[in-house]
Amino acid sequence: xxxxxxxxxxxxxxxxxxxxxxxxxxxxxxxxxxxxxxxxxxxxxxxxxxxxxxxxxxxxxxxxxxxxxxxxxxxxxxxxxxxxxxxxxxxxxxxxxxxxxxxxxxxxxxxxxxxxxxxxxxxxxxxxxxxxxxxxxxxxxxxxxxxxxxxxxxxxxxxxxxxxxxxxxxxxxxxxxxxxxxxxxxxxxxxxxxxxxxxxxxxxxxxxxxxxxxxxxxxxxxxxxxxxxxxxxxxxxxxxxxxxxxxxxxxxxxxxxxxxxxxxxxxxxxxxxxxxxxxxxxxxxxxxxxxxxxxxxxxxxxxxxxxxxxxxxxxxxxxxxxxxxxxxxxxxxxxxxxxxxxxxxxxxxxxxxxxxxxxxxxxxxxxxxxxxxxxxxxxxxxxxxxxxxxxxxxxxxxxxxxxxxxxxxxxxxxxxxxxxxxxxxxxxxxxxxxxxxxxxxxxxxxxxxxxxxxxxxxxxxxxxxxxxxxxxxxxxxxxxxxxxxxxxxxxxxxxxxxxxxxxxxxxxxxxxxxxxxxxxxxxxxxxxxxxxxxxxxxxxxxxxxxxxxxxxxxxxxxxxxxxxxxxxxxxxxxxxxxxxxxxxxxxxxxxxxxxxxxxxxxxxxxxxxxxxxxxxxxxxxxxxxxxxxxxxxxxxxxxxxxxxxxxxxxxxxxxxxxxxxxxxxxxxxxxxxxxxxxxxxxxxxxxxxxxxxxxxxxxxxxxxxxxxxxxxxxxxxxxxxxxxxxxxxxxxxxxxxxxxxxxxxxxxxxxxxxxxxxxxxxxxxxxxxxxxxxxxxxxxxxxxxxxxxxxxxxxxxxxxxxxxxxxxxxxxxxxxxxxxxxxxxxxxxxxxxxxxxxxxxxxxxxxxxxxxxxxxxxxxxxxxxxxxxxxxxxxxxxxxxxxxxxxxxxxxxxxxxxxxxxxxxxxxxxxxxxxxxxxxxxxxxxxxxxxxxxxxxxxxxxxxxxxxxxxxxxxxxxxxxxxxxxxxxxxxxxxxxxxxxx
Numbered sequence: 001x002x003x004x005x006x007x008x009x010x011x012x013x014x015x016x017x018x019x020x021x022x023x024x025x026x027x028x029x030x031x032x033x034x035x036x037x038x039x040x041x042x043x044x045x046x047x048x049x050x051x052x053x054x055x056x057x058x059x060x061x062x063x064x065x066x067x068x069x070x071x072x073x074x075x076x077x078x079x080x081x082x083x084x085x086x087x088x089x090x091x092x093x094x095x096x097x098x099x100x101x102x103x104x105x106x107x108x109x110x111x112x113x114x115x116x117x118x119x120x121x122x123x124x125x126x127x128x129x130x131x132x133x134x135x136x137x138x139x140x141x142x143x144x145x146x147x148x149x150x151x152x153x154x155x156x157x158x159x160x161x162x163x164x165x166x167x168x169x170x171x172x173x174x175x176x177x178x179x180x181x182x183x184x185x186x187x188x189x190x191x192x193x194x195x196x197x198x199x200x201x202x203x204x205x206x207x208x209x210x211x212x213x214x215x216x217x218x219x220x221x222x223x224x225x226x227x228x229x230x231x232x233x234x235x236x237x238x239x240x241x242x243x244x245x246x247x248x249x250x251x252x253x254x255x256x257x258x259x260x261x262x263x264x265x266x267x268x269x270x271x272x273x274x275x276x277x278x279x280x281x282x283x284x285x286x287x288x289x290x291x292x293x294x295x296x297x298x299x300x301x302x303x304x305x306x307x308x309x310x311x312x313x314x315x316x317x318x319x320x321x322x323x324x325x326x327x328x329x330x331x332x333x334x335x336x337x338x339x340x341x342x343x344x345x346x347x348x349x350x351x352x353x354x355x356x357x358x359x360x361x362x363x364x365x366x367x368x369x370x371x372x373x374x375x376x377x378x379x380x381x382x383x384x385x386x387x388x389x390x391x392x393x394x395x396x397x398x399x400x401x402x403x404x405x406x407x408x409x410x411x412x413x414x415x416x417x418x419x420x421x422x423x424x425x426x427x428x429x430x431x432x433x434x435x436x437x438x439x440x441x442x443x444x445x446x447x448x449x450x451x452x453x454x455x456x457x458x459x460x461x462x463x464x465x466x467x468x469x470x471x472x473x474x475x476x477x478x479x480x481x482x483x484x485x486x487x488x489x490x491x492x493x494x495x496x497x498x499x500x501x502x503x504x505x506x507x508x509x510x511x512x513x514x515x516x517x518x519x520x521x522x523x524x525x526x527x528x529x530x531x532x533x534x535x536x537x538x539x540x541x542x543x544x545x546x547x548x549x550x551x552x553x554x555x556x557x558x559x560x561x562x563x564x565x566x567x568x569x570x571x572x573x574x575x576x577x578x579x580x581x582x583x584x585x586x587x588x589x590x591x592x593x594x595x596x597x598x599x600x601x602x603x604x605x606x607x608x609x610x611x612x613x614x615x616x617x618x619x620x621x622x623x624x625x626x627x628x629x630x631x632x633x634x635x636x637x638x639x640x641x642x643x644x645x646x647x648x649x650x651x652x653x654x655x656x657x658x659x660x661x662x663x664x665x666x667x668x669x670x671x672x673x674x675x676x677x678x679x680x681x682x683x684x685x686x687x688x689x690x691x692x693x694x695x696x697x698x699x700x701x702x703x704x705x706x707x708x709x710x711x712x713x714x715x716x717x718x719x720x721x722x723x724x725x726x727x728x729x730x731x732x733x734x735x736x737x738x739x740x741x742x743x744x745x746x747x748x749x750x751x752x753x754x755x756x757x758x759x760x761x762x763x764x765x766x767x768x769x770x771x772x773x774x775x776x777x778x779x780x781x782x783x784x785x786x787x788x789x790x791x792x793x794x795x796x797x798x799x800x801x802x803x804x805x806x807x808x809x810x811x812x813x814x815x816x817x818x819x820x821x822x823x824x825x826x827x828x829x830x831x832x833x834x835x836x837x838x839x840x841x842x843x844x845x846x847x848x849x850x851x852x853x854x855x856x857x858x859x860x861x862x863x864x865x866x867x868x869x870x871x872x873x874x875x876x877x878x879x880x881x882x883x884x885x886x887x888x889x890x891x892x893x894x895x896x897x898x899x900x901x902x903x904x905x906x907x908x909x910x911x912x913x914x915x916x917x918x919x920x921x922x923x924x925x926x927x928x929x930x931x932x933x934x935x936x937x938x939x940x941x942x943x944x945x946x947x948x949x950x951x952x953x954x955x956x957x958x959x960x961x962x963x964x965x966x967x968x969x970x971x972x973x974x975x976x977x978x979x980x981x982x
Contacts, residue, residue: 073271156444
């Protein structure tokens, strides 16, 4: 049998002996734990739990010099005096104990064993300067926690060992230190009693401790006991202080010399208390425990917790009434021996003992099972911090102690197992909490890796790109870029990066070869709004796009991580990405590639080549107003070449249907952003023909994608073209065209938006005229002198026909909503400006104000009227019966600065009707002496028909004038301001 000062040490030795002799041969007896196989030959105990009534051939007591401890010294003195082996008794302790052994045990043989290693003083060091494999000793839980937290920040953490820990928690913490997971150990003075660790240096955080009564400086023997943990066996060790060397924080020269030479003051006395006090009565028991020793080498022990509790309970008459007779007094003293594991103090602890005594002193003397189980269940909670879990473990030790008493419970084995399981559960939670609070395993791993270059550590990359080294996540691999864990401290980022780069080189080279051999389906264009367009492989970015020589030839720059793999790998990766991008352009931007090819062919006329180059540079969609000059240079055959290329010359825009598809729109916006050196604009919803966008960036994105803005509403340009074509068809058929028309209904346009689009397309509303009997065909008023005749609707208003072979493909159904996706006729509609000013006096939106209301001179435009591409004459085409729109024709933009306008510009009257000086007011408004206007019409003629002069016959054909639209008229706005009727 061997007695040890600590439960932890007893358990450590037990595990070692079991490994040698087997579990059936070894027993363990402590206050909170009993493992006693039948026939066990080796029994390991704490000093308090040594069964002195059993016969053993060999008995040993470890750390016997603890007889001078104020709290437990009398236990060790009693065991030294009373515990005997049948054949041999061994007392292990410091050389300072030799005088006491000679005095108390004169027949004992004293054998000294020299230390094999050298222990030397290393001075005071800062915490950050401590060598690896160091143990830091503190004397309070708060100080232990503070040092451990500092080491976590500086060195990745530390293991924590305290006497209050359960064996499993202590073993788990020590295992981290022994296995090299952490290089530092922070402990209380429990480290000085039997813990054999691989420690090279012991640093004292303090040299003062509270011994239960006062705070005092450590004795030289206590210092040596703790410092002796460094080195051990044939390995030399060092010791020192933490911080400064002066004052109470540092070692004194005599202390250093004594520790290094192993010379300690001999012990002159030991604490003693009667180990077999009389049990006749409570008073006799107290008197026996307080009796003074009869030898000078022994001193009466200070009042321990068990005696203080007994004296408190003895003041109760109820306790005395039940403690009658030696058996009951012995039972009372047995209950008072319950250790105060929670360190609550004698008074508080006495209340718990009194409750137990009440159960033990009545009936069968068993503690009620339900009461016991209820208190155990309250502790079954693994939530909380380190202090909370430590408190629960201390409380669990109390119930474990009760469960291991042989006659305190009716079924002690059952409850002992429950308390053991509870303690193990709480111990695991405490170990996890200690590790989480005081160990940064990743930092510790990095520090070891950077120092030892441990390439043997396990390395892997998860499917999501997370990089692990020895199970610790260092960061994430996105494509070929390693991104350090964003939660890592700034001081660890370089270590994380270095550890990853040392292992990622081969991995990235293999990955680059996979990219080069990858099919096109694994690549994609990443063009999120507000970001720069990039190329991704397997959904991870690998390259960025930068402006190149042309829109379709951007520069591809591989990521720096790919460049770091070598020039050859970089060039091959870029070549693969260029091949993929070319294939994507052939798929989505084929019309642009075609016109670029046509622009290089010698047989293509120069003016057409110039037009194609401008169109390709704009991404295949451009406002017609931007190419007016280029279009004016084209003859009919050259225009046919443009249409054969698949492009529509619309009323407002020039475009290709295929370039409006979502895939083409994405590439056009991305390449445009790259060319402009700007972030990607928002891409409109795929397939939408009508959008309401208020954000300026979204409006710009829609415009680049192929939409035309009308206030906050964006309409796809091919739909605008179809709306305009519908207007021409309605005029030609003398039909009403408004929001109730089937196609307009399918688009869901409002009256205001529909009118806005029609006016921008060159139409103005008129009131449909009634049908006069006997009228066949269309009649037009005689044009005033000096003005061109009206242009028939079939010439100026209708679009130019195109053969079916020349017509571009219809828009796919998925690009338009149901009821809208139809094949459009391939026709070049009558050209107009992007926005046309409305009738005088009507409100015009901000976009329309930039466009002039001046009509192109009829004579200058005459050659173009045959192709329906030039501006019609000022004389408007009168609507056919039933038509509610009239086409105004092509108009020029007007200059915003009249002073700078050339002759015939904005400063000139829009209709050029007045060529001479303006007549003065009151002179007939420009009528001649015969009462006729400049056109020769008689004074008072009205537009509905000339006034019949005397003697002149009434015209044979009468043409009824449609009613003027409400609010219309050239001077309606001015009349309203002047408060007059028009």
